[in-house]
Amino acid sequence: MHAEKEIHFRDAAAKALLDPQLRANFRRAMDGLIAKRLAQFPDPRDLQDLRDLSTAIRSRSLLCLPELLEQLEASCAKNGIKVHWAETCEQANQLILGILQAKGAKTLVKGKSMVSEEMHLNAFLESKGIEALESDLGEYIIQLDGETPSHIIMPAIHKNKDQIARQFSQKIKDAKYTEDVDELTAMARKVLRQKFLDADAGLSGVNFAVAETGTLCLVENEGNGRMSTHVPPLHIAVMGLEKVVARLEDVAPLYAILTRSATGQAVSTYFNLITGPRGEGEKDGPQEVHLVILDNGRSRIYADPQLRATLRCIRCGACMNHCPVYTRVGGHAYEAVYPGPIGKILTPQMEGVGVRHDLIHGSSLCGACGEVCPVEIPIPEILVRLRREATHEDMGSTVVGKGTGRTASEDWAWRLWAGVLKRPALYRVATWFATRFGKALPASAPLIRNWTQSRTKPVPARRSLSERMRAEGVSHE
Amino acid sequence: MSSPNPSAPDSRTAILGRLRAAGDSGPLPALDTAVLERRQWDPAERVTRLRKGMEAVHTEFLDAKSDTWPAVIRVFCEREGLKNLLYGPTSEAGSALAAAWAPEGPQLKPYDRPVEAFKQELFGDIDAGFTGTVGGVAETGGLLLMPGPAEPRLMSLVPPVHIALLRASTIQDSFWSAVKALGWGRALPPNALMISGPSKTADIEQTLAYGVHGPKRLIVVLVDDLK
Numbered sequence: 001m002h003a004e005k006e007i008h009f010r011d012a013a014a015k016a017l018l019d020p021q022l023r024a025n026f027r028r029a030m031d032g033l034i035a036k037r038l039a040q041f042p043d044p045r046d047l048q049d050l051r052d053l054s055t056a057i058r059s060r061s062l063l064c065l066p067e068l069l070e071q072l073e074a075s076c077a078k079n080g081i082k083v084h085w086a087e088t089c090e091q092a093n094q095l096i097l098g099i100l101q102a103k104g105a106k107t108l109v110k111g112k113s114m115v116s117e118e119m120h121l122n123a124f125l126e127s128k129g130i131e132a133l134e135s136d137l138g139e140y141i142i143q144l145d146g147e148t149p150s151h152i153i154m155p156a157i158h159k160n161k162d163q164i165a166r167q168f169s170q171k172i173k174d175a176k177y178t179e180d181v182d183e184l185t186a187m188a189r190k191v192l193r194q195k196f197l198d199a200d201a202g203l204s205g206v207n208f209a210v211a212e213t214g215t216l217c218l219v220e221n222e223g224n225g226r227m228s229t230h231v232p233p234l235h236i237a238v239m240g241l242e243k244v245v246a247r248l249e250d251v252a253p254l255y256a257i258l259t260r261s262a263t264g265q266a267v268s269t270y271f272n273l274i275t276g277p278r279g280e281g282e283k284d285g286p287q288e289v290h291l292v293i294l295d296n297g298r299s300r301i302y303a304d305p306q307l308r309a310t311l312r313c314i315r316c317g318a319c320m321n322h323c324p325v326y327t328r329v330g331g332h333a334y335e336a337v338y339p340g341p342i343g344k345i346l347t348p349q350m351e352g353v354g355v356r357h358d359l360i361h362g363s364s365l366c367g368a369c370g371e372v373c374p375v376e377i378p379i380p381e382i383l384v385r386l387r388r389e390a391t392h393e394d395m396g397s398t399v400v401g402k403g404t405g406r407t408a409s410e411d412w413a414w415r416l417w418a419g420v421l422k423r424p425a426l427y428r429v430a431t432w433f434a435t436r437f438g439k440a441l442p443a444s445a446p447l448i449r450n451w452t453q454s455r456t457k458p459v460p461a462r463r464s465l466s467e468r469m470r471a472e473g474v475s476h477e
Numbered sequence: 478m479s480s481p482n483p484s485a486p487d488s489r490t491a492i493l494g495r496l497r498a499a500g501d502s503g504p505l506p507a508l509d510t511a512v513l514e515r516r517q518w519d520p521a522e523r524v525t526r527l528r529k530g531m532e533a534v535h536t537e538f539l540d541a542k543s544d545t546w547p548a549v550i551r552v553f554c555e556r557e558g559l560k561n562l563l564y565g566p567t568s569e570a571g572s573a574l575a576a577a578w579a580p581e582g583p584q585l586k587p588y589d590r591p592v593e594a595f596k597q598e599l600f601g602d603i604d605a606g607f608t609g610t611v612g613g614v615a616e617t618g619g620l621l622l623m624p625g626p627a628e629p630r631l632m633s634l635v636p637p638v639h640i641a642l643l644r645a646s647t648i649q650d651s652f653w654s655a656v657k658a659l660g661w662g663r664a665l666p667p668n669a670l671m672i673s674g675p676s677k678t679a680d681i682e683q684t685l686a687y688g689v690h691g692p693k694r695l696i697v698v699l700v701d702d703l704k
Contacts, residue, residue: 056506060506069492087492138680154679182686222678223634252651273668274667283589284592295492
């Protein structure tokens with residue numbers, strides 16, 4: 001089957017745990033983000049009301065999803081934005097290549113877009129001879145090193161400034177070595193300004209798409225999103241099909257909770273509403289705007305009433321900032337486009353619960369992610385559901401790879417367990433042996449080994465509870 | 478409805494077909510917007526809140542009156558040694574500024590050509606851009622702009638300094654109430670935006686750095702037109 005393709009989060013996580021620099025970088029960043037978010041929500045009632053409203057808006061949007069997508073398409077068409085549909089990443093890449101080639105575009109500057117990461121668009125375009133340059137500072141930093149984002153909002157969060165200083169001095173022409181953050185930022189500004197000026201096309205993601213007005217909303221602090229979407233003559237936006245909402249009024253609370261949850265900001269520097277290409281009499285702005293709507297498994301997730309909640313996500317990253325696992329192992333250990341708790345439920349649903357079996361188990365189910373999620377996605381419940389899907393083929397669901405995570409040893413263990421529990425006499429014998437001889441069992445015994453790797457071996461009581469109850473004359477309870 | 482992209486009608490049909498096949502599950506949840514309606518202040522408080530919110534992210538304010546603001550801008554340009562200021566000659570704020578501008582000292586530069594004929598100059602030789610605003614947001618701090626033919630989009634983005642004219646009476650309670658007051662929910666121009674400060678990033682070690690891609694400074698000329 002696909003056992004050979006299986007990716008081991010466990011191994012990658014173990015490796016990450018041994019890197020003190022990585023751990024320190026994440027710990028510092030996550031502590032900062034947690035504190036900043038908290039400071040934005042001083043009133044728990046306001047927070048809960050805003051979460052409830054945001055959840056309701058996202059749920060409503062999903063309930064009307066096909067109608068809203070059609071309305072969005074019609075509104076965009078009216079505004080002069082061309083809409084394209086892609087079922088797969090490959091289709092989306094080909095669509096974008098076609099749009100670029102039709103305009104003879106050879107260089108593309110990119111604002112931040114996780115969907116384009118999902119598509120591996122940069123590598124695809126490079127293979128076709130088109131330069132795709134990331135312009136978000138964090139994305140630019142990791143692109144210089146050929147890395148992938150380790151966080152969906154702060155892609156270079158795994159690096160500290162010494163590492164970035166070394167990298168800039170080696171990779172940017174005529175750059176001197178400096179650890180001053182303002183100077184490093186100025187270096188990137190200089191390089192990227194020229195790129196914005198020269199680029200044939202710009203690409204962006206979409207934070208919210210408004211069906212009624214045909215508007216693409218972009219949230220950012222740097223201005224690279226505006227540069228990418230307003231300076232080049234061609235703008236291509238890519239979005240997952242779940243990003244649509246009905247009205248612009250719906251965007252206001254979602255935007256308010258997005259920036260607060262993501263970076264602890266009440267407002268971002270720019271909130272950019274794009275409703276069309278350069279209009280009549282306008283002197284700047286792109287001549288063409290295209291919107292690519294990507295499915296890539298989302299319509300399958302949509303089909304399941306419980307799993308559909310995954311699509312409420314507004315990509316704030318609060319779940320990763322608050323995750324005890326993510327904070328310790330960092331984003332790269334997940335070997336997935338979307339790391340952290342949301343990635344643990346999204347990636348297995350996109351790629352299959354069998355191949356990404358490790359991800360759905362890489363959680364302590366502490367519940368922090370569900371508690372901070374601005375749109376109340378029950379991430380822990382979905383993780384449990386996916387664990388069950390991974391070992392059961394017969395749940396009548398549309399989950400990819402269901403049942404393929406089942407292993408013979410686990411199967412055998414559960415059968416044995418059930419067999420013993422169903423037979424009281426056998427159970428008594430088993431507990432008698434366990435209480436008398438459990439102590440003698442070596443910590444390296446199969447199954448026990450998995451537990452004792454990082455914990456001391458539990459020592460069974462000398463007599464089981466039911467034995468003691470019988471001896472002490474308690475007949476019931 | 479026919480697909481506007483005839484090259485791939487199958488994807489569209491397939492995607493919408495799958496979404497429809499999933500069917501809806503249950504009634505639409507009600508939207509309780511009380512949390513947004515609680516955000517209300519009187520006009521003077523709105524000014525204070527907007528200012529506090531924007532100053533916290535390094536926006537600078539210049540106080541002015543309805544008849545003094547062009548002079549306030551001029552004094553600022555001279556003090557900062559700006560050699561020129563980009564403006565929209567046909568915009569309301571731009572033409573008022575030009576009417577009051579003395580020919581010597583900092584030069585007013587009109588953005589009156591398509592960007593294709595202006596790009597190099599815009600990126601290389603302009604010290605500051607001046608725009609009007611269509612309002613402000615008190616709750617978080619923020620300016621609302623509607624670029625267009627009279628005030629092109631890049632004026633508030635490319636020059637290293639952005640000077641924006643804000644009339645105190647146009648400040649709304651929140652972004653939500655501004656959307657309603659300005660009628661943005663019904664129709665929007667090709668571009669509209671909210672700006673809360675100069676361009677910034679925290680991508681290097683969570684350390685804030687200003688002026689990464691857009692303006693390094695945002696100057697709000699706040700006109701006190703409250704009764």
